[in-house]
Amino acid sequence: MRDLARILTITRYFSDFSEAMKSVGNAVESEVKAIVEASLQLDATIKTKIALSDVSVYIVPPGTFFAEETMDNEFGEDVTRAGGERMIVAGMVKIGLVQRTGNVEKMLRKPKVILERDLVEPEGESQG
Amino acid sequence: MENTTELNAAQAFLTKVDAVSEAEVMGMVENLNTLIASASDVLSDTWDQRKPIPGTLVEDPDLKQIRDYFGNLMFEQIAARNPFAVTLAIQMYLGHFVERVTSGWGGGEVAGILGKIYGMISTKGKLNGCVDSKADGLRQQRVRQSHQGGEH
Numbered sequence: 001m002r003d004l005a006r007i008l009t010i011t012r013y014f015s016d017f018s019e020a021m022k023s024v025g026n027a028v029e030s031e032v033k034a035i036v037e038a039s040l041q042l043d044a045t046i047k048t049k050i051a052l053s054d055v056s057v058y059i060v061p062p063g064t065f066f067a068e069e070t071m072d073n074e075f076g077e078d079v080t081r082a083g084g085e086r087m088i089v090a091g092m093v094k095i096g097l098v099q100r101t102g103n104v105e106k107m108l109r110k111p112k113v114i115l116e117r118d119l120v121e122p123e124g125e126s127q128g
Numbered sequence: 129m130e131n132t133t134e135l136n137a138a139q140a141f142l143t144k145v146d147a148v149s150e151a152e153v154m155g156m157v158e159n160l161n162t163l164i165a166s167a168s169d170v171l172s173d174t175w176d177q178r179k180p181i182p183g184t185l186v187e188d189p190d191l192k193q194i195r196d197y198f199g200n201l202m203f204e205q206i207a208a209r210n211p212f213a214v215t216l217a218i219q220m221y222l223g224h225f226v227e228r229v230t231s232g233w234g235g236g237e238v239a240g241i242l243g244k245i246y247g248m249i250s251t252k253g254k255l256n257g258c259v260d261s262k263a264d265g266l267r268q269q270r271v272r273q274s275h276q277g278g279e280h
Contacts, residue, residue: 013209015181042153057230090202096157
């Protein structure tokens with residue numbers, strides 16, 4: 001959660017890191033508890049109820065090149081080679097699930113990502 | 129005879145089938161995604177109501193690490209308080225958080241949070257009745273281990 005507090009200092013909503021940490025701590029109490037619960041439930045299910053338990057959560061870090069076989073564009077469009085240019089992932093909005101057998105990865109659920117291209121609204125488009 | 133017993137045991141292991149449907153697991157992942165999206169929106173909105181502190185951002189090694197992680201464009205959008213970018217950054221971290229919880233515990237911070245939950249489990253029993261006893265037992269064991277690990 002320190003990283004979330006760092007984000008708050010970058011936005012300058014807090015100038016003091018310890019104050020940001022305190023705010024994140026309060027938020028964690030109320031908002032993240034349900035996520036911990038659901039994560040533990042998923043973890044337990046994978047480990048106890050799936051025969052081939054080499055299944056894990058799949059994350060796409062920022063800066064990754066978009067690849068249709070391992071991720072989906074949140075806005076639906078396949079942009080693997082849009083205009084011949086490789087698209088860069090700005091962040092991930094939905095986690096995925098992968099099954100690894102040796103070196104082979106089978107995507108059970110593709111993560112959904114936002115591209116850098118879509119991060120900034122083009123000028124003029126916000127005007128009704 | 130002994131070999132036959134071992135063979136039967138091995139076959140039983142090899143023929144073990146999933147005790148949960150793919151749809152159920154996907155439902156859990158989808159539930160997590162909904163929770164992450166909801167939490168990110170709430171956290172982003174909560175902090176967005178604050179007035180930003182005047183002044184310029186002083187980059188230290190920690191902030192450089194975040195810039196390196198997100199890339200310049202995303203970092204600048206966060207610094208400019210683009211709500212979309214801030215929410216996306218929170219989602220990204222919560223995604224990593226889930227990854228850490230489900231892939232062997234990150235210790236430290238995770239243990240701290242889980243410690244609070246373990247306290248609730250210790251005093252109130254189950255948090256809710258949605259998890260079966262086998263999974264619940266495993267969870268409590270893991271939380272306890274993580275809690276103990278985080279105390280050092």
